[in-house]
Amino acid sequence: MSSHVHNHAHTVADEIAEKTFQDVSICYQCGKCSAGCPVRYYMDVAPNKVVRLIQLGFYEEALNSSTPWLCAGCQTCSTRCPQEFDLAKFMDAVREIALEKGVEVKEKHIMDFHKAFLDQIKWFGKSYEVGLTADYKARTLDLLTDVDSAPGLFFKGKLNILPHKIKDKESVRKIFKKTAKK
Amino acid sequence: MKLGYFPGCSQTGTAIEYDISLKKVVDKLGTSLDEIKDWSCCGATSAHVTNHKLANALAMRNIALAGEQGLDELVAPCAACYNRLVVSQHDTLSRKETKEEIESIIEAKIDKEIKVMNLIELFRKIGYDKITAGKVKDLKNLSVACYYGCLLVRPAGITKFDDPEQPESMEELVKLTGAKTVDWNYKIECCGAGHSLSRRDIVLDLSHKIIEDAKKHGADVMVVACPMCHTNLDMRQRAMKREYPEHNDFPVLYLTELIGLALGMSEKELGIDKHYINYKYKEPAEVKAAV
Numbered sequence: 001m002s003s004h005v006h007n008h009a010h011t012v013a014d015e016i017a018e019k020t021f022q023d024v025s026i027c028y029q030c031g032k033c034s035a036g037c038p039v040r041y042y043m044d045v046a047p048n049k050v051v052r053l054i055q056l057g058f059y060e061e062a063l064n065s066s067t068p069w070l071c072a073g074c075q076t077c078s079t080r081c082p083q084e085f086d087l088a089k090f091m092d093a094v095r096e097i098a099l100e101k102g103v104e105v106k107e108k109h110i111m112d113f114h115k116a117f118l119d120q121i122k123w124f125g126k127s128y129e130v131g132l133t134a135d136y137k138a139r140t141l142d143l144l145t146d147v148d149s150a151p152g153l154f155f156k157g158k159l160n161i162l163p164h165k166i167k168d169k170e171s172v173r174k175i176f177k178k179t180a181k182k
Numbered sequence: 183m184k185l186g187y188f189p190g191c192s193q194t195g196t197a198i199e200y201d202i203s204l205k206k207v208v209d210k211l212g213t214s215l216d217e218i219k220d221w222s223c224c225g226a227t228s229a230h231v232t233n234h235k236l237a238n239a240l241a242m243r244n245i246a247l248a249g250e251q252g253l254d255e256l257v258a259p260c261a262a263c264y265n266r267l268v269v270s271q272h273d274t275l276s277r278k279e280t281k282e283e284i285e286s287i288i289e290a291k292i293d294k295e296i297k298v299m300n301l302i303e304l305f306r307k308i309g310y311d312k313i314t315a316g317k318v319k320d321l322k323n324l325s326v327a328c329y330y331g332c333l334l335v336r337p338a339g340i341t342k343f344d345d346p347e348q349p350e351s352m353e354e355l356v357k358l359t360g361a362k363t364v365d366w367n368y369k370i371e372c373c374g375a376g377h378s379l380s381r382r383d384i385v386l387d388l389s390h391k392i393i394e395d396a397k398k399h400g401a402d403v404m405v406v407a408c409p410m411c412h413t414n415l416d417m418r419q420r421a422m423k424r425e426y427p428e429h430n431d432f433p434v435l436y437l438t439e440l441i442g443l444a445l446g447m448s449e450k451e452l453g454i455d456k457h458y459i460n461y462k463y464k465e466p467a468e469v470k471a472a473v
Contacts, residue, residue: 019234021277038372038388042381070381073227074332074372079346086337095231113380114228121229121240125222127191136379145382149417156456158196167220171289175243178287179236 012059012097019093026083027051033077033087043067044106047077047087050094068095069107100181112139122176125166130159185304186248186256186296187215190263190409191223196417197260197409199453203438204259206452208304210445211312218248218256224266227376238280239287241270245298246290255297257304259438261408262375264300265333265341271295272340300334301407301437302351303343313358318446320360323466326440327364327401328352329392331411332372346370352437356405359444366399368392373414382418386425389414393422393432403433403461405440412436417458433461 013024027048034046045053045065053062068091077087098105105111116135120128133146153159166172193201208215225240245267248256258264274284275295285291299307330349338346347370353363371392374385393415396404406412416434423429435454442452443463454461 039374039384042384070377070384071231072332072372072375072377072384073231074375075336076332076370076372079336079338084339092231092234096233099232107381109380110377111232113376114232117226117228118232118236121223121225126194127223127226129195133379140380146379149420152458153196153417158198158456160195164191164194166222171243172222172240174289175236175239175287179233179239181233 011057012063013054013057015097016054016090016093019096020086020089022085022090024051024054024085024090027055027081027085028083030082032080032082036076036080037071038074038076039070039072043070047071047091051085051087051090054094062094063098063101063103064106066106067091068098069105069110071095109140109142112136115139118176120163122173123169124163125169125172126164128160128163130161131163185213185215185299185307186251186253187217188221188224188244188248188256188258188263188267188298189217190258190260191226192260192409192413196413197436199456200259200409200412200436200438202453203436203442203447204301206447207438207442207445208308210316210442210447211308213308215257216251216253218244218253219251221247224258224263224270226262226266230266235283235287237266238270238274239284241266242274242284242292243288243290245271245296246288246292248296249293250290253296254294255299255307257299257301259301259304259407260410261300261331261334262410264298265336267298268340269337271298300341300343302334302355305355305441306351310355310358313355313441313444317359317444319444319463321440321444321463322360322362323464324359324361325364325400325402326356326361327366327396327399327404328356328369329396329404329406329411329415329434330370331406331408332370332375334407335370352405352407355437356440359440361440361444364396364399364401366395366401368395373411375410375414378410378414378418382421385414386418386422389418390422390426390429393419393429397432403435403440405435405437407437419459431459433457433459435461 230237
């Protein structure tokens, strides 16, 4: 583990503060967040420890962990934090910074899902489940999982063969264009 | 009374019965919903976990449209959409710079704050007395586990709607139908939400624990107010059975469907036949005969 000490440089902790309007140093490591986290068992680093890594300047270790990807965003941690630190929002920022820095994503399938989902919105303005599943499967080559659910959905009238599109698709495309990462 | 309606993408597909039952129940209670014209996806999980500006802009496009349509309040029946709309609006309007930035991204002015309601708040607004007055079937035979999931009550500081650890508002509503509610441990535990396709193993594990706890505490059915929760808890039961062979089918209803049954509508009318796990309400006499 190598510590990165930045005295005047723009640090990851600064970036998190800018994105979330909260200071990571307020966390005093009680661990309540990790104790209540429903997906803690699947993570390589406990949520409170990701906070600790950022506090100490071990940015690479934090950005490389599987934790932000596996976080389900349920906000149990944010609800219980005695310091009112919004850990779910913190995880959003850590993920976003990892993407901006081009860090290799530990949970590739999860990121593939997000890309596939956002593609549907960019194209149609709404999520389109058939397109989403096809796009996701093309990215992951995970072709067999869930194929069993599709005929049932179709016969129950839940699977739209064609996407529902919004009229003003351009307005949504512009939003994607203007917020795209360089 | 006219209320804005933000259906959310699921209501047009996998949760079509939630849309059907909501509209029928609201109509029966004498309210009409005014759908936001040309609404788009709120951005859901995938936007806010990867790009916070994109997430806020996608949600605020809809808030701006609601304002243009002259609405002051709207209902978002999907707990995830509700959460995104409430949080994005809070984050955008609480700082002048953020508001201006979002307005320039969506190329629209945000003139006013829109009161965004979840499903339970919608019923509060309509009035519980209307449900009691319209009730034609007393569901006294039923024990219900009310499942809030994570996003319906959080973040409590912004939603300001119920206790985020021990919510009781859904129980209050369910009791109006005559049904009993059970005390149980998993009503605010996460089902795995957006990991449904990408980490099905996690979703099966979490959802299975939720269903097991509801059964252990004597529930006959679970009631939810979120399409993502419903997908994970209903549609995933087939895969759950492969993973946990001792698992038995357990019906999961939308809150609107349960209220619809009490108001005298049939399972088919409410779209309950579209669930993976079949459900039909049994009158007390039928239950006795079966035992």
